Every structure is written in structure tokens, then in C-alpha cells.
Amino acid sequence: MPHRSYRRVSPEVRNAAVAQVVALTDKLRSESEACRMVAEQIGVHANSVRNWVRATQDPSLDRLDATALRRKVALLQQQLAAAAEMNRTLADTLNESRRRT
The missing domain is CATH 1.10.10.10 (Winged helix-like DNA-binding domain superfamily/Winged helix DNA-binding domain)
Known part of the structure; x- marks a missing residue:
């Protein structure tokens, strides 16, 4: 050869x-x-x-197997839900303060 x-x-x-x-x-x-x-x-x-x-x-997501990707997605979904809840709380607080003034 x-x-x-x-x-x-x-x-x-x-x-x-x-x-x-x-x-x-x-x-x-x-x-x-x-x-x-x-x-x-x-x-x-x-x-x-x-x-x-x-x-x-970024090789991090390319080299993850399916199980690791599912775990990553679940973690990101939890973080997104927490951020959405925080946004709702902040919006409620802002609306409440506007009503008082």
C-alpha cells in the first residue's frame, strides 16, 4: 500500500x-x-x-449522547420555567406599584 x-x-x-x-x-x-x-x-x-x-x-452539544441531551433539555426547561415565573412575579410587582401611584 x-x-x-x-x-x-x-x-x-x-x-x-x-x-x-x-x-x-x-x-x-x-x-x-x-x-x-x-x-x-x-x-x-x-x-x-x-x-x-x-x-x-462548541463541541459540548455535538458530542453528547441522547441521554445526556435529554438531561440537558430537562435542565434548560426547568431554568426556563423558573425564569418565566420570575418574569410573572416582576410584572405583577410592577403592575401593583403602578396601581398605587
Whole structure:
């Protein structure tokens, strides 16, 4: 089996490629299309560019399994319910103070 050699890409080029993908993603149909375009420009495989982009993104939710995601959703729902209750209390207090004046 032949040995594959991969071209080294400097961190500056990687960062520029990621920035270009982010900028192009809004203008094109998808992030994948943006990765392909940038990869062609700098002479690397599109998956390499896609990996660089993913490395800059928040990995916390991407790597959670289904059970962990359900726990996270439940926690966020509890926090949302608490915030909604706090908003109702604040609105009631504001309305009460307006009635007194």
C-alpha cells in the first residue's frame, strides 16, 4: 500500500480558511459547499476544512449522547420555567406599584 503524504497547513492558513467558510456559509446553500470552495482554493480536501471549522465550534452539544441531551433539555426547561415565573412575579410587582401611584 502506498504511503500517503499530507501537506502541512500553517495555523494562519487554517484560521483564514475557517473565517472564509463562516463568511461564505451565509451566502451559499450550506457549510459543506463553503468548505468545498475554500478547500479548492487552498488545495486541501474539503473534509480537512470541515474538520478545522468543527474544531472551532462548541463541541459540548455535538458530542453528547441522547441521554445526556435529554438531561440537558430537562435542565434548560426547568431554568426556563423558573425564569418565566420570575418574569410573572416582576410584572405583577410592577403592575401593583403602578396601581398605587
